[in-house]
Amino acid sequence: MSWYQKHTKADLAARIAELEAEAERLREALAPxxxxxxxxxxxxxxxxxxxxxxxxxxxxxxxxxxxxxxxxxxxxx
Structure with a gap:
């Protein structure tokens, strides 16, 4: 069973939000x-x-x- 099959859509949405926030933090660090x-x-x-x-x-x-x-x-x- 894959990671995606073990988690609900809400779990996936929360993880996507975390990754998007991290990406934004990294973009800001690279372009102050x-x-x-x-x-x-x-x-x-x-x-x-x-x-x-x-x-x-x-x-x-x-x-x-x-x-x-x-x-x-x-x-x-």
């Missing part, structure tokens, strides 16, 4: 809003130069974190 960018740009400073880190550097760091999180199924938001 203007507010998110503004929050990060002023807060991250290179400790060696005392200069603000560029958005492109922050985006690259976030992409690396996202890639690593995708490998770890226990990661929570």
């Amino acid at each position: 809003s203007g507010d998110t960018k503004a929050d990060y740009i002023g807060e991250i400073i290179d400790p060696d130069t005392r200069k603000t880190v560029s958005w492109s550097a922050i985006k690259m760091i976030m992409a690396m974190i996202s890639a690593r999180a995708a490998l770890n199924k226990d990661t929570t938001p």
Whole structure:
């Protein structure tokens, strides 16, 4: 008996909703809003130069974190 045969339509609908919410969270993490960018740009400073880190550097760091999180199924938001 498959997983789908063991569950009701309500179970499947709930699971679809969970997966859609997770997909939306991941999309948002990969495409941050203007507010998110503004929050990060002023807060991250290179400790060696005392200069603000560029958005492109922050985006690259976030992409690396996202890639690593995708490998770890226990990661929570």
